[in-house]
Amino acid sequence: MEQEKRPEEVKKTSARKWTESAKKVRGLVANMYLRAITEDKPVAWVMFTLCNELFVAMDVLPVYPENYAGLCATKRVGDPFIDRAEADGYSNVTCSYARIGLGYSALWRDTGEIPPFAPDGGMARPIMLVGSSLVCDTRYKWFQAFSRYLDVPYYAFDMPGPPAVTAHRPDVREQYMKYNLTQLHGLVSFMEERLGKKMDWDKLDEIVRRAEKSYRLWYDAYMMAGRAVPCPFPAEDSFRCFVPAFFMIGEQEALDFYQGLYDEIKYKVDNKIGSLPEERYRLLWGGGLPPWHTMGIFNYVEDRGALFVFQSVYLPLNPADIPDRITNPLERLVYSRYEMGIRRAEHDRKLGLFGACNFVGLGNPLLFVDEFKVDGVVMHWLRSCRGATIGQIYQKRLLAERSNLPVLFVESDMCDIRDYFEADWKMKFDAFLETLETRKRAGA
Amino acid sequence: MYFAGVDIGSTMTKVVIMDEEVIASVIGPTGAEHRRLANRVMEEVLRQVNLPFDEISYVVATGYGRINVPFADRQITEITCHARGVYSLFPTVRTAIDIGGQDAKGIKISNGKVVGFVMNDKCAAGTGRFLEVIADALGVRLEEMGELSMNSRNRAKISSTCTIFAEQEVVSRISEGVSIEDILAGLHEAIASRVYRMAERLKIEPDVVLTGGVAKNIGVVKAMEEQIGFPLLIPQEPLLTGAIGAALLGKELTLKAVEGGKPVERGTRRLEEATFFE
Ligand code: SF4
Numbered sequence: 144m145e146q147e148k149r150p151e152e153v154k155k156t157s158a159r160k161w162t163e164s165a166k167k168v169r170g171l172v173a174n175m176y177l178r179a180i181t182e183d184k185p186v187a188w189v190m191f192t193l194c195n196e197l198f199v200a201m202d203v204l205p206v207y208p209e210n211y212a213g214l215c216a217t218k219r220v221g222d223p224f225i226d227r228a229e230a231d232g233y234s235n236v237t238c239s240y241a242r243i244g245l246g247y248s249a250l251w252r253d254t255g256e257i258p259p260f261a262p263d264g265g266m267a268r269p270i271m272l273v274g275s276s277l278v279c280d281t282r283y284k285w286f287q288a289f290s291r292y293l294d295v296p297y298y299a300f301d302m303p304g305p306p307a308v309t310a311h312r313p314d315v316r317e318q319y320m321k322y323n324l325t326q327l328h329g330l331v332s333f334m335e336e337r338l339g340k341k342m343d344w345d346k347l348d349e350i351v352r353r354a355e356k357s358y359r360l361w362y363d364a365y366m367m368a369g370r371a372v373p374c375p376f377p378a379e380d381s382f383r384c385f386v387p388a389f390f391m392i393g394e395q396e397a398l399d400f401y402q403g404l405y406d407e408i409k410y411k412v413d414n415k416i417g418s419l420p421e422e423r424y425r426l427l428w429g430g431g432l433p434p435w436h437t438m439g440i441f442n443y444v445e446d447r448g449a450l451f452v453f454q455s456v457y458l459p460l461n462p463a464d465i466p467d468r469i470t471n472p473l474e475r476l477v478y479s480r481y482e483m484g485i486r487r488a489e490h491d492r493k494l495g496l497f498g499a500c501n502f503v504g505l506g507n508p509l510l511f512v513d514e515f516k517v518d519g520v521v522m523h524w525l526r527s528c529r530g531a532t533i534g535q536i537y538q539k540r541l542l543a544e545r546s547n548l549p550v551l552f553v554e555s556d557m558c559d560i561r562d563y564f565e566a567d568w569k570m571k572f573d574a575f576l577e578t579l580e581t582r583k584r585a586g587a
Numbered sequence: 588m589y590f591a592g593v594d595i596g597s598t599m600t601k602v603v604i605m606d607e608e609v610i611a612s613v614i615g616p617t618g619a620e621h622r623r624l625a626n627r628v629m630e631e632v633l634r635q636v637n638l639p640f641d642e643i644s645y646v647v648a649t650g651y652g653r654i655n656v657p658f659a660d661r662q663i664t665e666i667t668c669h670a671r672g673v674y675s676l677f678p679t680v681r682t683a684i685d686i687g688g689q690d691a692k693g694i695k696i697s698n699g700k701v702v703g704f705v706m707n708d709k710c711a712a713g714t715g716r717f718l719e720v721i722a723d724a725l726g727v728r729l730e731e732m733g734e735l736s737m738n739s740r741n742r743a744k745i746s747s748t749c750t751i752f753a754e755q756e757v758v759s760r761i762s763e764g765v766s767i768e769d770i771l772a773g774l775h776e777a778i779a780s781r782v783y784r785m786a787e788r789l790k791i792e793p794d795v796v797l798t799g800g801v802a803k804n805i806g807v808v809k810a811m812e813e814q815i816g817f818p819l820l821i822p823q824e825p826l827l828t829g830a831i832g833a834a835l836l837g838k839e840l841t842l843k844a845v846e847g848g849k850p851v852e853r854g855t856r857r858l859e860e861a862t863f864f865e
C-alpha cells in the first residue's frame with residue numbers, strides 16, 4: 144500500500160557549513176515543526192507571502208509547506224509524497240514543493256495519521272490555510288487543493304507586485320498601497336474570525352518593528368559577505384540562513400539569529416577569514432532555486448577551487464526607510480514590501496532595462512557581478528518551477544552583452560531527485576571551471 | 588614523442604595517437620555500463636602502429652567515461668577537448684555542434700578557447716539515440732537514413748521531438764501511407780530544429796563545425812544548414828575530434844613542462860578496464 148512505502152536509506156547529501164550561524168538553522172527548523180505539534184497553539188499552513196508578522200502577533204504557529212518540501216528533499220524522503228500526489232493525477236511538472244505537500248495531505252487523509260516517515264515529526268494539523276497571489280501561478284490552486292484534502296478553510300488574498308515601469312509614480316504607489324492594505328485587512332478579519340479573538344495592534348507594531356530590524360541585519364550581512372574577498376559565507380550557507388527571514392520573521396529568535404549572523408560575518412570580513420584557502424574562481428548562483436536534494440554539489444565545486452560567493456535567488460529584502468508619519472503597523476508592512484519591489488525596478492531602470500528583475504525568484508545577476516568580483520554565473524533550470532526559471536535565457540543574454548561573463552546552465556529540480564543526473568552536473572561544472580581557467584590565463 | 592587521446596563516449600570509445608599529426612586511430616564500442624573496455628581500444632590502436640604503451644608520453648582521457656580510466660595521466664572534459672580538436676582542424680571555427688549517441692552539445696569558441704557551452708540533458712531527443720530508435724521502428728539501417736531522406740519530395744511533419752511520441756507518430760504516418768523518405772526527412776528536420784534551438788542559446792556564429800556520429804547523416808546536415816542559414820563544416824571523421832583534442836592538450840601540457848624544465852606529471856598508469864562510476 145502507498146502509505147507503507149518507505150524511502151530507502153540514502154547517503155548524506157547536504158553541504159558542509161562554513162559559518163556557525165548556518166549550523167544553527169537546522170535546530171531552528173526542527174523546533175518550528177516540533178512546537179507546532181507539541182504546543183497547545185493554533186497552527187496555520189502558510190505560503191511564503193511576506194506577512195509572518197501577523198501570525199506571530201495572533202499567537203498562531205505558522206507552518207510553511209514549501210519549507211517542509213525542501214526539508215524532505217534534503218533528507219531525500221520526498222519520493223513517497225511525490226508518488227502519492229502523482230497517483231492523484233498531479234503532473235510531474237507541477238511544482239515539486241506543491242507535490243510533496245499534496246502527497247503528504249493525501250497520505251494523511253488516507254490513514255488519518257501523519258505519515259510515519261515524515262521528517263521532524265511532520266507538519267501539524269492546521270486550523271487554517273493562508274496563501275496569496277505572490278510569486279507564481281501554482282499558488283492559486285495549491286492551497287485550495289490542501290483545503291479539500293484536509294477539510295480546512297483557506298484564505299487567499301491578492302498581493303500584486305509594483306509595476307516595473309510606473310512604480311515610482313506617486314499616484315500608482317498610493318493606489319497599490321491602498322489595495323494591498325485592504326487585502327491584509329481582509330486577512331486579519333479572517334484570522335480574527337477563525338481564532339475568535341481580536342488583533343492586538345500594539346503587539347503587532349512591536350513585532351513589525353522587530354522584523355524591520357531583522358530584515359536590515361539580514362540584508363547588511365548578505366551584502367557584506369558578497370563583497371568580501373575572501374568570502375566567508377558561500378551560497379550554500381546563505382541558502383540556509385534565509386530560513387528565519389522567510390518563515391520566522393517577527394519572532395525574537397529570528398532577530399537574535401540575524402544579529403548573530405551579522406556579527407559573525409563582520410568579524411570574519413574584518414579579519415579576512417574566508418572559506419577557501421584560495422578563491423581561484425568566484426561564482427554567482429544567478430538563478431533558480433538550489434538542488435535541495437544534493438546540496439553537497441557545492442562542495443564538489445569548492446574542492447576544485449571555486450566558491451559561490453553569492454546567490455541572487457533568496458535575496459534579502461531591501462530595507463526600506465519607512466517615514467515616521469507611517470505609524471500603523473499594517474501600513475508599515477505594506478510600505479516596506481512596496482519599497483522592496485520598486486528598488487528592484489529602479490535598479491533595472493538604471494541599467495536601461497524595464498522589468499528585467501521582475502521575474503520571480505530572480506534578482507538581476509547583473510547587479511552583483513561587478514561589485515562582488517564574480518568570474519562566472521551558474522543558473523539552475525528547474526523542471527517543475529517556472530517561476531524561478533523563466534527569464535534565465537534573457538538574463539544570460541544580458542550578462543553576455545554587458546559583462547562578457549560566462550554562464551553555465553544546469554538542469555534538475557529543487558526537490559524531485561528524478562530530474563537530477565549527477566554525472567552530468569559534475570561534467571558541466573568541470574568543463575565550466577576549465578573554461579574559467581582558460582579565460583583567466585588569457586587575462587579575459 | 589607520442590601522445591594519446593581517449594574519448595570514452597556513451598556508446599563508442601575513440602582513441603588517437605599523434606606525434607606531429609594523427610598516426611593512428613580506432614573507434615570501438617565502449618562496452619557495458621560498468622565495464623568500459625577502453626583498454627582494448629587502446630591496445631588495438633597501439634598494435635596498428637606497433638608501439639608499446641610505455642612509448643606514449645602522455646595520455647588524456649575525455650568523454651563521459653573519463654573519470655576512472657586507469658591508464659590516463661589526466662582527465663579533461665569533452666567540452667575543452669572537442670573545442671581543441673575542432674579548432675586544430677578548422678581554425679576559423681566559432682561554433683561547434685556535436686551530436687553524439689546520447690547527448691548533444693554546442694560550444695562557442697574564440698581563438699581556439701571555449702567561451703561558452705550548452706548541452707542537452709538526459710533526454711534522447713536531439714541525439715543519435717533518437718535516430719536509432721526510429722531507424723529500428725522503420726526497419727532501415729542507421730547508415731542509410733541520411734541518403735534515403737534526400738529522395739524525399741514532400742517532407743512529413745513530425746511535430747513531436749520526444750523519442751517515444753515521435754516513434755508513435757512515425758507509426759501512424761506509415762499507416763497513413765506517407766513514404767519512408769518523407770518520414771525520414773521530417774525526422775531529420777525535427778532533430779535539427781531541436782539541436783538548433785539548444786545551440787542558439789549561445790548565438791550561433793560562423794564558421795560552424797558539426798561533429799559526432801550524427802554528422803555522418805547527410806539528411807541531418809542539410810536540415811541543420813537550413814535552420815542555421817549557412818553551410819556547415821564537417822571533419823573527415825566527425826567522431827574523432829574529442830580524442831584529437833585530448834591528444835593535443837596532452838602534447839601541449841608535456842611540451843610546456845619540458846620547456847619550463849619541469850617534470851611531466853603523469854598518473855600511475857595501468858592498462859586496465861575503466862570503470863564508469865567513482
Ligand atoms: S515559484 Fe516555483 S517553487 Fe515556488 S511555488 Fe511557484 S512553482 Fe513552486
